[in-house]
Amino acid sequence: MTSMDEKIDRPRWPFGCTAEMTPRDIRNRRRFSLLMLGWGVAWCAARLGLGEHGLQSPAPRVALALLPIAVLLAALAAYLRFLRHADELLRRIEVEGLGVGFATGLLLLWSWLFLERLGAGPIDPTVVGSLMVFGWVAGQHLARRRYT
Amino acid sequence: MTNRLRVLRAEREWSQADLAGRLGVSRQTVNAIERGKYDPSLPLAFRIASTFGQPIEAIFQPDAAQSAP
Numbered sequence: 001m002t003s004m005d006e007k008i009d010r011p012r013w014p015f016g017c018t019a020e021m022t023p024r025d026i027r028n029r030r031r032f033s034l035l036m037l038g039w040g041v042a043w044c045a046a047r048l049g050l051g052e053h054g055l056q057s058p059a060p061r062v063a064l065a066l067l068p069i070a071v072l073l074a075a076l077a078a079y080l081r082f083l084r085h086a087d088e089l090l091r092r093i094e095v096e097g098l099g100v101g102f103a104t105g106l107l108l109l110w111s112w113l114f115l116e117r118l119g120a121g122p123i124d125p126t127v128v129g130s131l132m133v134f135g136w137v138a139g140q141h142l143a144r145r146r147y148t
Numbered sequence: 149m150t151n152r153l154r155v156l157r158a159e160r161e162w163s164q165a166d167l168a169g170r171l172g173v174s175r176q177t178v179n180a181i182e183r184g185k186y187d188p189s190l191p192l193a194f195r196i197a198s199t200f201g202q203p204i205e206a207i208f209q210p211d212a213a214q215s216a217p
Contacts, residue, residue, distance in 0.1 A: 020176035088189050089177040147186045148176055 025090060028082035035075035042068040093143040100139025105132040151208045154182045156200045171195050 021029065049055045049064040083091055105128055112123040157167050164182070168175045173192065180186035187208075188196065197204045 020174050022172070022174050025174070087174045087177055088192060089180055089186055090174060092186075147180050 021090060022087050025082070025086050028078070028085060032075060032078040032082050035071060035078050039068055039071040039075050042071045089147060093140055093147060096143035097136045097138075097140030100142070101132045101134075101136030104135030105129075149187045149208055149210055150184060151181060153178070153196070153207065156202070156207065157182075167199070170199050 046064050046068050050061060055061050055064060083094060086094065108123070108128050108131060112120070116122070153167075157164070162170075164175045164178045168178045171178070171192065172195070177186065177188075177192075181188055193204050193208060197207055200207065
């Protein structure tokens with residue numbers, strides 16, 4: 001390998017390789033990641049607070065139910081900003097990942113009907129969401145291997 | 149699509165990181181273009197041509213399969 005054949009390190013699963021991202025991409029992605037972390041915390045807080053032994057007053061319950069939604073909307077806005085300004089190859093990898101994630105969710109939702117006819121229970125939306133995220137990550141990994 | 153990016157970069161003794169900085173893209177993108185794994189967008193192709201002071205056709209050539217009608 002000559003000095004001109006510069007090796008690209010394989011990205012560290014699952015967060016990619018920030019050394020290969022532009023400074024703007026790193027900033028935008030970090031903002032999105034922090035908001036997603038905040039959403040995770042808000043989601044857990046809502047689960048606990050709205051549970052059997054949680055808050056009883058209506059107003060705080062409503063606020064707690066809306067908190068994860070508000071944080072997730074902010075995270076989605078941050079992700080769109082990240083995509084719009086991203087390095088073009090990184091954008092392609094992210095979009096292909098989104099395609100796989102979307103297809104995973106669609107496949108599950110539209111196919112579960114037949115599985116129910118075979119005896120499966122009703123589908124849990126949390127499971128669908130989780131598998132969509134898994135499909136998203138897997139799709140990014142496949143795209144990264146294709147293009148790098 | 150084939151390209152002469154690596155040759156042109158070597159003539160100027162630029163690293164991939166140097167070229168990536170000049171083009172405003174990641175080193176991963178420059179590496180993928182040089183290895184033929186990724187074809188740049190038109191705006192990026194124009195920026196590459198402008199950076200090297202050559203027409204796009206002198207840097208990028210379609211594959212035989214792509215150029216066939």
